[in-house]
Amino acid sequence: MSDTPPPAPAPPTEPTAPAARRRRPTPRTIAFGVLAVAVGALFSVLVPVVISLYGQPAAFTFLFGALLCAAPLVAVRWPRWSIAMFAVAAVVLPLPIADNGGTPWPWPWSVPAMLVLVVLVGVLAIVHSWRLALVAWLVSIGGTLAVVIALSEVVPVVAAIVNLVIVTSVSGAGLLVAVLVASRLRVGAELSRERELTALEQSRRLVVEERARIARELHDVVAHGMSLIQVQASTARYRVPGLPDDAVREFDEIAQTARTGLAEMRRLLGVLRTEDHAADLAPQQGLRDIPALVETVRRAGAEVVATYPATSRAVPDAVDIAAFRITQEALSNAVRHAPGAPVTLTVDTDADAVRILVRNAPSTDADPAAASAARGHGLVGMRERAALVEGSVDAAADPDGGWTVRAVLPVPPPPPAVPEAPHPPTTGEHQ
Numbered sequence: 001m002s003d004t005p006p007p008a009p010a011p012p013t014e015p016t017a018p019a020a021r022r023r024r025p026t027p028r029t030i031a032f033g034v035l036a037v038a039v040g041a042l043f044s045v046l047v048p049v050v051i052s053l054y055g056q057p058a059a060f061t062f063l064f065g066a067l068l069c070a071a072p073l074v075a076v077r078w079p080r081w082s083i084a085m086f087a088v089a090a091v092v093l094p095l096p097i098a099d100n101g102g103t104p105w106p107w108p109w110s111v112p113a114m115l116v117l118v119v120l121v122g123v124l125a126i127v128h129s130w131r132l133a134l135v136a137w138l139v140s141i142g143g144t145l146a147v148v149i150a151l152s153e154v155v156p157v158v159a160a161i162v163n164l165v166i167v168t169s170v171s172g173a174g175l176l177v178a179v180l181v182a183s184r185l186r187v188g189a190e191l192s193r194e195r196e197l198t199a200l201e202q203s204r205r206l207v208v209e210e211r212a213r214i215a216r217e218l219h220d221v222v223a224h225g226m227s228l229i230q231v232q233a234s235t236a237r238y239r240v241p242g243l244p245d246d247a248v249r250e251f252d253e254i255a256q257t258a259r260t261g262l263a264e265m266r267r268l269l270g271v272l273r274t275e276d277h278a279a280d281l282a283p284q285q286g287l288r289d290i291p292a293l294v295e296t297v298r299r300a301g302a303e304v305v306a307t308y309p310a311t312s313r314a315v316p317d318a319v320d321i322a323a324f325r326i327t328q329e330a331l332s333n334a335v336r337h338a339p340g341a342p343v344t345l346t347v348d349t350d351a352d353a354v355r356i357l358v359r360n361a362p363s364t365d366a367d368p369a370a371a372s373a374a375r376g377h378g379l380v381g382m383r384e385r386a387a388l389v390e391g392s393v394d395a396a397a398d399p400d401g402g403w404t405v406r407a408v409l410p411v412p413p414p415p416p417a418v419p420e421a422p423h424p425p426t427t428g429e430h431q
Helices: 017-023 027-054 058-075 079-092 095-099 111-128 130-150 157-234 245-272 287-299 317-337 378-388
Strands: 304-307 343-349 353-360 392-397 403-410
Touching (some): 111 130, 157 245, 287 343, 317 378, 317 403, 378 403
Antiparallel strands (some): 343 353, 392 403
């Protein structure tokens, strides 16, 4: 048996950032908590005020006071039930005072009850609609007005009317403010949705444009090779004397297939090109153009420390173009998202692959919002370019707040040299 002690249990790990974010209360939960605290405070004031100042029975006050104060909480989920609850409590709660011959205090609405009405119409207007808030307001005021009219012989009507006027004015002002706030919130939500849709459409457009540009560049690379195949196959009968008729027909078919493929590629490219994008007549940029690209970025004000070979070895055209475009996009992202931060560029070309490393330090810009104002989708294009040549692009944030992009683009080995066929010996001098 082994004397090695059993491993100690691993210490509990800290919760990950996404799990911690999931446990954070949402704004809706926070708002409901604030509403519950406010309603609880009003209930704790309403009950002793009604019992001590108005002489209400304790059990009666607790029952209908709870019904009155719970209405704003119920309104969040069941607005119509909340209106019925509040209307019943608002009408029934003042009745024992009327039976006792009136009161010198404000009646039929106490101050806490009036504040609960303001909260109720505010919740209904903000969470649901102004129509429900208006219905709750009219039903509550109308119900208590009916109580005053029905009991006009046993209550001071003038004081009750003054109380109703004050409650109507205060709660009406609260209703108006709630409607305005609800309208502002809904407009803000619509604007946020429109911004999200615009950003989504912008991202899709950028991806489509990048893919179209990749297709155009891929056409230039493939069309060059197919053109050479077509020319070599068409001229084979003239360059290689003595070809059999079967070989001549084979070469002619190869040339015709190459011409057909070129025509199809040009037709597809015509679909991908937009009216404002004419054909590029300049040669495609590659590894040899990276020093000029770095100088352009430096002239724009960025601090770039670049390391690349003095002379670039020959690589396939697709790898050459992809290396330049990935470097260009990585430098653009570094300048755009981390303004003022130094950027390090390393390009290494060996026999196996082209390796690109672009790293930017954390942004030194005073306004972080300016650094992230424009968020493009260059990573999508970089990864698609790398995938075309069976390469890879890794991009991730650094522990210090910077950003690093690594690209590896494999370079296929050159094809083996084909030995030239020996020329047949000549039997005589050319006349």
